Amino acid sequence: MNDIFSNNPQIGVVSTFSDLINTHFQGNVNALCWYRNLDGDFKEIVSKLKLKDNITEISAEDLLALDLSEQGNTAREIILNDLQLLTDFGALPSLNLLKNYERDEEFDFISTDVYSYHVDRSPIGTDTFLCTYYGASSDILxxxxxxxxxxxxxxxxxLKELHDGPEEEFEDFLKDCFFDLHYQAKPNADATNLGLGHLWRLAVDHPEQKVLPCVHRAPVENEGEYRLLLIC
Known part of the structure; x- marks a missing residue:
């Protein structure tokens, strides 16, 4: 077991998918990790998929159409199984081949893209699931x-200058424009990288949530390398 995860008070570590979806967030724990050392050649899958846009959604049919080695097939079966587990749970998983996300260049004083530390918000009770199979992986804080x-x-x-409206409406403006979802790391902050192959469940800001939402960010991609990411 990776001590970085098991000794981190923010992270709960589990060994099955059932535990991942049934364990409650509590106290400081707002990230759950199904810790796995995956077999298979995920790089082969990435090399044989076709990038159509900077972010290309890959279907199960796309995966099944690939001509793969034994190790590539092992990786494919793992991904298909993860997609099925999450679908059976009631989630809507998306497998993405990713070159890069769009950068937020609208303002020079605040960044609100996914490379910025942020939390997810939902009007209903839900969680964020993600797993990086290949390429750079996300950080949590x-x-x-x-x-x-x-x-x-x-x-x-x-932001007050940008709002240019009644002061009593300023907080609503921040929320309506999602500025309140974004964070910056404090000096000497110690981020945790989520690594490869582990399936994560991150707490989301919603009305029934009992813990603080998980602060996370997408990584800067490694040069010349795509990411293969499951997310929902």
Missing amino acids: PNEQALQKIQVPEIREK
């Missing part, structure tokens, strides 16, 4: 080591 960007004085002042 303990909530106490993250500062909401809208609380940074110079950013807040510029």
Whole structure:
């Protein structure tokens, strides 16, 4: 077992999919990891898939159409099984071949793309599931080591200028434009990289949530390398 995960008070480590979906978030734990050392050649799958856009959704049919080696087939069966497990659970998993996400370049004083630390929000009770099979993997940050960007004085002042409306509507403006979802790491913050092959469940901000939502970010991709990511 990886001590980085098992000794981290933010992370709960489980050994089955059943435990992943049935374990409750509580206390400081807002990230659950089904820890796995996967067999199979995921690089082969990535090399044989076709990127149509910067983010290309890959279907089960796309995977089944690939002519793969024994190790490539092992990797394919793992991915198909993960997709089926999540679908049977009631989730809507998406397998993405990813070159890069779109960058937020609208404002020079605040970034609100997925490369920025952020939390997910939903009007209903749900969680974020993700697994990186190949390429760079995401980071999470303990909530106490993250500062909401809208609380940074110079950013807040510029957002007030951008709002240019009644002061009593400012907080609603921040929420409506999703500025309140984004964070920056505090000095000496210690992020945890989610690694390859582990299936994660991250807490989302929703009305029934009992813990703080998990602060996370997408990684900067390795040059010349695609990512293969399951997410829902």
